[in-house]
Amino acid sequence: MTAPPTAARAATRAPETLARCRALVRPALTEAVGRLHPWTAEMAAYTFGWCEVGGAPATAPGGKGVRQALAVLGAEAAGADGRAGVPAAVAVELVHAFSLLHDDIMDGDATRRRRPAVWKAYGTGPAVLAGDALFALAVDVLATAPQGPGALRLLSAALADLVRGQAEDLLFTARPRTGPRRVTPEEYRTMAEGKTGALLGCAAALGAALGGAPEAAVTALDRAGRHLGVAFQLVDDVLGLWGDPDVTGKPVGGDLREGKKTFPVLVALGSPAARDLSALLGSPGHIEEAAELIDRAGGRAAALAGARAHTAAARALLADAPLAAGAADELRRLLDHLVDREL
């Protein structure tokens, strides 16, 4: 796939941007994974949807590739060729794959993208190992890229935030629904920024840094990506409760059944409806009632308002930063594509 000329690209729709960046990054990502031990390489390829268990080729869904697109667009926003951002794109996709692999173990999630999670397909020990291999490979890709070591701090800070966000998320499940030790919506927002936002921000910032962007642009893209991550998580929470299962691919109320303390739930648990809601959540078979109560208590509205505010903050950062116009426009369209599903 060849990139269309810049003028045409200014009006490129987000799915085309995503496809263009995936095509640009794929050879380098394939090459990097090929450097792994064959066993961990197969688990990595399975994660990316490139093969079945055993190694037979497959074309299973491997994710939209939002992070790699942000890295490529980050480099282009710095005025560089998108190829300058490819090592950043490979590194963040590897980190993302690592985090999905390990998170599925920690959360006990047996399914990922409609296939068995790696720990289900290959075993827990091998899945731990494959995640470690992807993590190490991500660092190695950056270490061997031109300008890569100088941008190391962007990746290491994101990794630290990512793991901290996952720790907070895991601990939320054990906290009570009501009372002084309950999880606040603000704590949830911080968790989402770490768990989802840090790597999105890192992707764009790392791509920009490899493209030679000034410090101000790198910082603005990092912050914009973090806002995008929070907005994305809040929209995801709304879809998980009230979305069309045919579109989301997830059962309605699945998050509630699993007892997940998502943002709308936490808002409602901080409202006068808290006691009634807590009782409903504690007894199975009341998913629809609970979702309705959360809506009436303002959980849905607060989540959407929060998503809108974080999207606006990301847009403002993009507007004020010194970025190349075409890539900045593609970044904005990508932002809208990712969060406007319900806004």
Place this chain on the structure above:
Amino acid sequence: MTAPPTAARAATRAPETLARCRALVRPALTEAVGRLHPWTAEMAAYTFGWCEVGGAPATAPGGKGVRQALAVLGAEAAGADGRAGVPAAVAVELVHAFSLLHDDIMDGDATRRRRPAVWKAYGTGPAVLAGDALFALAVDVLATAPQGPGALRLLSAALADLVRGQAEDLLFTARPRTGPRRVTPEEYRTMAEGKTGALLGCAAALGAALGGAPEAAVTALDRAGRHLGVAFQLVDDVLGLWGDPDVTGKPVGGDLREGKKTFPVLVALGSPAARDLSALLGSPGHIEEAAELIDRAGGRAAALAGARAHTAAARALLADAPLAAGAADELRRLLDHLVDREL
């Protein structure tokens, strides 16, 4: 603890070197661990022997600190103050702790240094998370150190080799004892270089790089550390089969009972005694007989000869490299201390 003057240090015995380096590194290691989320920080502190489950202070054995000593001595061998190597020391100790945490999960080892392994004490998911947090912290420590990013490739290459070695080790268990698919002693040596040698080499090389050593010294220390790792593993295999349990802290023949394909076993399985040995290993209650047969088949002698050869190779590298005399002497004493237990 204050470092004795250089003249006196030239004759320093290895246990004193280890204690001096632990004391030098400890504040920075404590500070780094303190930057983690409190939950992962507690699991890290438990791993280092600083606390019990729940956080109560403890002084459990936390390992000799060989890797941190190599990093400090690497910096000193470059003619720098040992403090220049502290970020390298912290990074490699964090990586070592990460690998122990995850390896214990993969190997199902319930005990580590006479205490429950982290996954036994805190659960598998939290132990995966704590390992990830230590890994990310190691990269971050290097990213924020002066000269750190420039030495990134040394760490990332070691990480890749470490994970590859662990993959090979895990796959060895499933391979047959005899026939064309059996594990060869040479494959075992490669595995040990990755799993044990890569980080030892990285420790000394990274310390030297942060101390401003020339490329030749960095490379020599890296290669010497890798030889040391193989020698150490071979001696460990001998002690696991024929060592005094009061000294090793491990039951005699424990490795055999667990079906581990250690170097002496693999040598014997490649000898005419293979069929008899395979039968003995397949039936419980014949541990002593098996150990005797391995000895008669040359497994012990071959392991000791290999350990001697790798130690000699490490010594030759240290002798030929441009290193400061005092630190090089301490490195040699440390080498002897680690591998001369049976040589």
